[in-house]
Amino acid sequence: xxxxxxxxxxxxxxxxxxxxxxxxxxxxxxxxxxxxxxxxxxxxxxxxxxxxxxxxxxxxxxxxxxxxxxxxxxxxxxxxxxxxxxxxxxxxxxxxxxxxxxxxxxxxxxxxxxxxxxxxxxxxxxxxxxxxxxxxxxxxxxxxxxxxxxxxxxxxxxxxxxxxxxxxxxxxxxxxxxxxxx
Numbered sequence: 001x002x003x004x005x006x007x008x009x010x011x012x013x014x015x016x017x018x019x020x021x022x023x024x025x026x027x028x029x030x031x032x033x034x035x036x037x038x039x040x041x042x043x044x045x046x047x048x049x050x051x052x053x054x055x056x057x058x059x060x061x062x063x064x065x066x067x068x069x070x071x072x073x074x075x076x077x078x079x080x081x082x083x084x085x086x087x088x089x090x091x092x093x094x095x096x097x098x099x100x101x102x103x104x105x106x107x108x109x110x111x112x113x114x115x116x117x118x119x120x121x122x123x124x125x126x127x128x129x130x131x132x133x134x135x136x137x138x139x140x141x142x143x144x145x146x147x148x149x150x151x152x153x154x155x156x157x158x159x160x161x162x163x164x165x166x167x168x169x170x171x172x173x174x175x176x177x178x179x180x181x182x
Contacts, residue, residue: 049160063118
């Protein structure tokens with residue numbers, strides 16, 4: 001689904017607006033927001049991306065994510081994506097910034113250049129409260145950090161091609177919160 005997004009220079013200064021598809025073709029910097037949803041058992045919400053997604057269809061990913069729309073803040077995009085993809089209505093106080101990162105990769109003729117903010121959000125409700133957006137997500141499950149790490153290392157082709165640094169930060173942060181592997 002195409003959308004209007006803000007375009008930035010390499011220093012994250014706003015320089016204009018364009019459709020997401022044009023930004024991908026021309027390799028323009030834009031913004032993304034991700035929310036890692038975890039529970040008190042140290043499990044991480046993982047989703048299987050729809051086979052109709054433009055990028056990485058049918059791959060497992062952690063949390064929910066999306067592009068920051070034109071005029072939108074990282075926080076607003078994170079809250080919107082969580083509501084859209086998982087049907088969960090968090091508020092700003094529910095989000096805790098985990099990291100800010102950049103992603104730059106040529107993906108099948110598309111050049112993805114994104115400034116990203118990744119947030120944590122705790123969810124201890126029942127799985128029946130999660131209402132996935134079927135256009136974006138096939139299914140979901142909660143995986144403990146060790147299981148996620150082992151599965152990703154054994155079958156990397158089944159998961160989003162995030163950097164090793166990213167995967168290490170995400171899984172390590174959950175393990176640290178729950179004293180796993182210490």
